[in-house]
Amino acid sequence: MAVHLVALxxxxxxxxxxxxxxxxxxxxxxxxxxxxxxxxxxxxxGGDAVRFVWWAAGVxxxxxxxxxxxxxxxxxxxxxxxxxxxxWEATPQSAWATAHRLDRSRLPAASRGxxxxxxxxxxxxxxxxxVRADGYLxxxxxxxxxxxxxxxxxxxxxxxxxxxxxxxELLAQTGPRAVAAAHSESAAALLCVELARxxxxxxxxxxxxxxxxAAGPRPDSDAHAREIRAARDRVVLEQVPGHExxxxxxxxxxxxxxxxxxxxxxxxxxxxxxxxxxxxxxVAALLDWRKAERIATTYGWGWLETHVGADDRLxxxxxxxxxxxxxxxxxxGLHNLPTSLRPAVAAHPGHVFVRADLGQIEPRVLAAVSGxxxxxxxxxxxxxxxxxxxxxxxxxxVAKVAVLAAMYGQRSGAAGEALKGLERAYPVAMGFLDRAxxxxxxxxxxxxxxxRLIPLDTVLADVTVDGSREGxxxxxxxxxxxxxxxxxxxxxxSxxxSxxxSxxxxxxxxxxxxxxxxxxxxxxxxxxxATVRATTRDLGAQIVLCLHDELLVHVPQEHAxxxxxxxxxxxxxxxxxxxxxxxxxxxxxxxxxxxxxxxKG
DNA sequence: GATTTCACGTA
DNA sequence: CGTACGTGAAATCC
Numbered sequence: 001m002a003v004h005l006v007a008l009x010x011x012x013x014x015x016x017x018x019x020x021x022x023x024x025x026x027x028x029x030x031x032x033x034x035x036x037x038x039x040x041x042x043x044x045x046g047g048d049a050v051r052f053v054w055w056a057a058g059v060x061x062x063x064x065x066x067x068x069x070x071x072x073x074x075x076x077x078x079x080x081x082x083x084x085x086x087x088w089e090a091t092p093q094s095a096w097a098t099a100h101r102l103d104r105s106r107l108p109a110a111s112r113g114x115x116x117x118x119x120x121x122x123x124x125x126x127x128x129x130x131v132r133a134d135g136y137l138x139x140x141x142x143x144x145x146x147x148x149x150x151x152x153x154x155x156x157x158x159x160x161x162x163x164x165x166x167x168x169e170l171l172a173q174t175g176p177r178a179v180a181a182a183h184s185e186s187a188a189a190l191l192c193v194e195l196a197r198x199x200x201x202x203x204x205x206x207x208x209x210x211x212x213x214a215a216g217p218r219p220d221s222d223a224h225a226r227e228i229r230a231a232r233d234r235v236v237l238e239q240v241p242g243h244e245x246x247x248x249x250x251x252x253x254x255x256x257x258x259x260x261x262x263x264x265x266x267x268x269x270x271x272x273x274x275x276x277x278x279x280x281x282x283v284a285a286l287l288d289w290r291k292a293e294r295i296a297t298t299y300g301w302g303w304l305e306t307h308v309g310a311d312d313r314l315x316x317x318x319x320x321x322x323x324x325x326x327x328x329x330x331x332x333g334l335h336n337l338p339t340s341l342r343p344a345v346a347a348h349p350g351h352v353f354v355r356a357d358l359g360q361i362e363p364r365v366l367a368a369v370s371g372x373x374x375x376x377x378x379x380x381x382x383x384x385x386x387x388x389x390x391x392x393x394x395x396x397x398v399a400k401v402a403v404l405a406a407m408y409g410q411r412s413g414a415a416g417e418a419l420k421g422l423e424r425a426y427p428v429a430m431g432f433l434d435r436a437x438x439x440x441x442x443x444x445x446x447x448x449x450x451x452r453l454i455p456l457d458t459v460l461a462d463v464t465v466d467g468s469r470e471g472x473x474x475x476x477x478x479x480x481x482x483x484x485x486x487x488x489x490x491x492x493x494s495x496x497x498s499x500x501x502s503x504x505x506x507x508x509x510x511x512x513x514x515x516x517x518x519x520x521x522x523x524x525x526x527x528x529x530a531t532v533r534a535t536t537r538d539l540g541a542q543i544v545l546c547l548h549d550e551l552l553v554h555v556p557q558e559h560a561x562x563x564x565x566x567x568x569x570x571x572x573x574x575x576x577x578x579x580x581x582x583x584x585x586x587x588x589x590x591x592x593x594x595x596x597x598x599x600k601g
Numbered sequence: 602g603a604t605t606t607c608a609c610g611t612a
Numbered sequence: 613c614g615t616a617c618g619t620g621a622a623a624t625c626c
Contacts, residue, residue: 249621251607298619329617336611408614514615548612
């Protein structure tokens with residue numbers, strides 16, 4: 001089957017779009033786009049297919065998706081660019097320059113629209129063109145207020161086709177999976193537009209009930225809101241007479257409040273205060289207050305009002321990859337909704353959810369990306385930690401901690417003995433992790449299994465260490481592992497450094513080690529999601545949530561079982577395609593539920 | 602007004 | 613048992 005590239009580009013400010021390729025040369029209104037693309041999707045029922053090429057799904061596919069068009073294959077230039085160079089910046093001009101091997105640091109500046117704007121350099125494209133004489137793409141193209149004429153929009157479409165073809169060449173040289181990764185990353189970008197359109201089905205009454213329980217009734221005035229807030233505060237403040245004026249939202253004042261009650265703490269974070277919960281009434285009240293305050297401020301009445309539509313769907317923006325390793329992100333609480341609110345996430349009448357999550361995804365991904373045959377053999381088990389524990393001669397919980405420590409931790413401490421066992425049993429996987437850590441120390445960029453660049457030399461050279469982890473990061477310096485000469489602190493960068501990594505260097509090493517696993521897992525997840533999207537659409541199924549290793553699919557209840565089967569089959573198929581073999585087994589726990597809270601955790 | 606710090610939710 | 617992200621309130625910077 002041949003797949004033909006067809007450009008679909010839009011200029012939203014001009015309310016026009018263009019379709020170019022496969023004999024099609026069309027410019028028209030945004031409203032007319034769905035008919036054009038669906039006609040192209042439908043051609044050659046027994047033979048060829050099309051792959052739509054666009055600069056970025058959020059711009060070029062938005063109008064088609066908003067009007068209900070059903071798109072299948074695509075090439076998203078921005079997502080392909082993010083694979084090639086890492087990070088998140090991905091304008092058409094930048095992607096074009098990279099694809100054409102032009103210096104990306106010398107992009108022509110965008111016009112400012114003022115008197116100083118008119119400073120021709122002799123490179124500007126002629127009328128109806130978008131490519132400059134110096135080879136760069138015109139800076140105006142694709143900007144928010146751009147209003148090209150029809151000929152220019154067609155040139156913009158041609159440029160997208162050209163750019164995609166060159167990206168494919170680059171990716172084919174990057175590695176054996178990079179072109180396939182571009183396909184699934186592109187599908188994820190399209191899925192993101194659909195996720196933003198469709199939203200997450202909610203039971204509004206249940207949401208209101210849960211919010212009321214945590215944050216009080218819906219206030220009917222500002223005064224009422226202040227009253228409810230004061231009542232919530234009072235429960236804590238009355239525990240410490242004489243401190244009724246403390247601002248509980250001010251950490252400094254809270255620290256003083258606790259000190260006056262005999263609780264001396266360096267900060268007032270939950271994990272610091274938790275040990276005092278049993279013995280201190282004010283601490284217990286404060287922690288309960290924090291929980292309620294979180295719901296009230298972040299997931300309360302304002303949130304419901306702002307982000308949940310009249311159709312009882314929670315909506316937020318989605319991105320197909322973050323700036324670090326390539327996970328999907330979502331806004332408005334879609335990715336961090338407290339579990340206590342999950343009962344409110346409910347299938348709508350006549351529908352159910354098929355919920356599925358990938359089991360033990362990260363060690364299984366480690367087996368695949370490292371090519372460790374012994375660890376791959378362990379993935380045959382439903383519970384990977386069982387055969388690992390047997391190999392090491394330890395209890396399962398010890399094996400689990402050891403594996404997680406090897407992948408993310410400081411490789412020392414309590415799990416030390418078991419770690420040595422891992423070195424013997426899975427030397428290929430452990431060596432892979434060591435090399436990732438060492439590459440991080442040396443600021444050498446890495447690539448995920450699918451070929452996404454993980455830059456460690458520029459943006460991420462300054463890894464920020466979260467405040468709550470600072471102590472642990474410094475432990476790496478204070479207590480280097482005596483048991484093993486890690487690749488990190490021995491000699492490899494001995495030229496300038498004395499050999500002992502700083503806390504910051506160690507953080508970068510951990511980041512690198514984490515990013516190749518987390519990023520590769522994100523790629524498999526998106527390949528899975530893209531396959532589910534493609535293979536369940538005929539059942540009326542909608543993917544309504546993607547949560548790193550978990551999918552929530554909203555489907556008419558008569559198709560529940562079939563959808564579940566296809567979700568499971570999709571994992572088998574996409575994992576085989578992604579790894580190129582069946583050596584590593586991936587497992588999904590899938591079930592049919594009505595409320596998200598019914599999922600077994 | 603923009604940025605940073607603190608805190609905490611999810612995976 | 614580490615990493616990543618998004619959000620809000622208050623403090624801080626300019």
